[in-house]
Amino acid sequence: MLFCDVLDRFCISYTFLSRSRCSAIITHLYEMATTTVSNFPTAMSRPNISSSQRFANVNPANFGGRFKVDSCHKLASVCHVASTQPFLTMTAAAVKYEKIRTNAMSVFSSENEVPGLPIDLKGKRAFIAGVADDNGYGWAIAKSLAAAGAEILLGTWVPALNIFESSLRRGKFDESRKLKDGSLMEIAKVYPLDAVYDNPEDVPEDVKANKRYAGASNWTVQEVAECVKKDFGNIDILVHSLANGPEVSKPLTETSRKGYLAALSASSYSYISLLKHFLPIMNRDGSAISLTYIASERIIPGYGGGMSSAKAALESDTRVLAFEAGRKKRVRVNTISAGPLGSRAAKAIGFIDMMIDYSFSNAPLQKELHAEEVGNTAAFLSSYLASGITGSVIYVDNGLNAMGVGVDSPIFKELDIPKEHH
Numbered sequence: 001m002l003f004c005d006v007l008d009r010f011c012i013s014y015t016f017l018s019r020s021r022c023s024a025i026i027t028h029l030y031e032m033a034t035t036t037v038s039n040f041p042t043a044m045s046r047p048n049i050s051s052s053q054r055f056a057n058v059n060p061a062n063f064g065g066r067f068k069v070d071s072c073h074k075l076a077s078v079c080h081v082a083s084t085q086p087f088l089t090m091t092a093a094a095v096k097y098e099k100i101r102t103n104a105m106s107v108f109s110s111e112n113e114v115p116g117l118p119i120d121l122k123g124k125r126a127f128i129a130g131v132a133d134d135n136g137y138g139w140a141i142a143k144s145l146a147a148a149g150a151e152i153l154l155g156t157w158v159p160a161l162n163i164f165e166s167s168l169r170r171g172k173f174d175e176s177r178k179l180k181d182g183s184l185m186e187i188a189k190v191y192p193l194d195a196v197y198d199n200p201e202d203v204p205e206d207v208k209a210n211k212r213y214a215g216a217s218n219w220t221v222q223e224v225a226e227c228v229k230k231d232f233g234n235i236d237i238l239v240h241s242l243a244n245g246p247e248v249s250k251p252l253t254e255t256s257r258k259g260y261l262a263a264l265s266a267s268s269y270s271y272i273s274l275l276k277h278f279l280p281i282m283n284r285d286g287s288a289i290s291l292t293y294i295a296s297e298r299i300i301p302g303y304g305g306g307m308s309s310a311k312a313a314l315e316s317d318t319r320v321l322a323f324e325a326g327r328k329k330r331v332r333v334n335t336i337s338a339g340p341l342g343s344r345a346a347k348a349i350g351f352i353d354m355m356i357d358y359s360f361s362n363a364p365l366q367k368e369l370h371a372e373e374v375g376n377t378a379a380f381l382s383s384y385l386a387s388g389i390t391g392s393v394i395y396v397d398n399g400l401n402a403m404g405v406g407v408d409s410p411i412f413k414e415l416d417i418p419k420e421h422h
């Protein structure tokens, strides 16, 4: 078949590509058609071969760096993500082969393309609300974002600010500031924040007079956004890693109206308020992330005081905010449903160790859940790798959310369920 015939057919099939682009692709594919199937996996794993590298970039199995191509069959199954044809037809019919490669290239041939599949947040700036020590998810997220190259700004609850800042200054967090490359996470600035108040007019007199707030200023959400704008201009990533429910230990039927509304104000509306005030200074294609918990959708006795309702609201708001922020600024809004972690806030609830044990005994993955795993997911969600993900609840909980029953129940003792012991 003549080159121009192939080009014509190709252009008809891929009307979204220009004729010159089709021509370039076909020339490239003819070159590739001389490569045998058995050679192809070798080419994929070789660095600095740009055309095959592009193809390798879309391979989800490469994500953890553990991928080993050991058969065409395996390769065919992973290719399926970006293909409409089985891999084994590739060498026989160049056009079918083109189709796979064209799809892959058309997605990833942007200026963001880099060798391998790293999370690269260099040049991005993140504001993380809800960090007051080095034990919680906010700190872990800050570290992962910093490891990926992002600049880190923190929002710290006013009553916890002094102790956090002095601990930072005295080097108390230096060990946990260490990143994988041995450097210390840099924190560009810590802002005092109370996410329960949107602007100074909202702050009641007793709070203004409270000595835990003395000495701090500009800590309402609107003021913090203004200060960040003045200091840094824009941000790319907004993280909401805070929650508070004054009656969390009370069952719902014993929760007061005041306690219930306080839980929603601090744990859900605070996210709306943050996004409302920060969206104007967020760069296009930015990312907003919050932290939720499975109690939003399943009964977790002990997670009371309206906190389960607050998490349900947070997840519902994530969808609506994704629409609004997506349409306004193409900002993506997601929430991570995290498994149990012995943070300061969780310890205050009182039964976190039981929840960690329960998770170990019942989750599909019987391992400790590291805060870093949540941090890395936040980094992924903040990166262009997640450019199509918004309005989602992403579970990082060793799979516990997928279980329909607790397998540590004596009812299952006769079943031969594989298990590890602590």
Ligand SMILES: NC(=O)c1ccc[n+]([C@@H]2O[C@H](COP(=O)([O-])OP(=O)(O)OC[C@H]3O[C@@H](n4cnc5c(N)ncnc54)[C@H](O)[C@@H]3O)[C@@H](O)[C@H]2O)c1
Pocket (backbone or CB within 6 Å): 129, 130, 131, 132, 133, 135, 136, 137, 138, 156, 157, 158, 160, 193, 194, 195, 196, 240, 241, 242, 243, 244, 266, 291, 292, 293, 294, 337, 338, 339, 340, 341, 342, 343, 344, 345, 346, 352
């Ligand atoms: N620890 C868990 O098991 C777990 C599980 C799933 C989800 N989460 C969620 O993760 C997020 C972070 O919590 P964590 O468990 O890492 O604990 P944490 O103690 O590290 O974080 C909670 C933070 O919220 C801050 N905060 C409370 N009220 C505030 C306010 N009005 N304004 C500003 N900051 C305020 C606290 O100072 C604290 O820094 C929360 O949304 C929590 O619900 C935690």
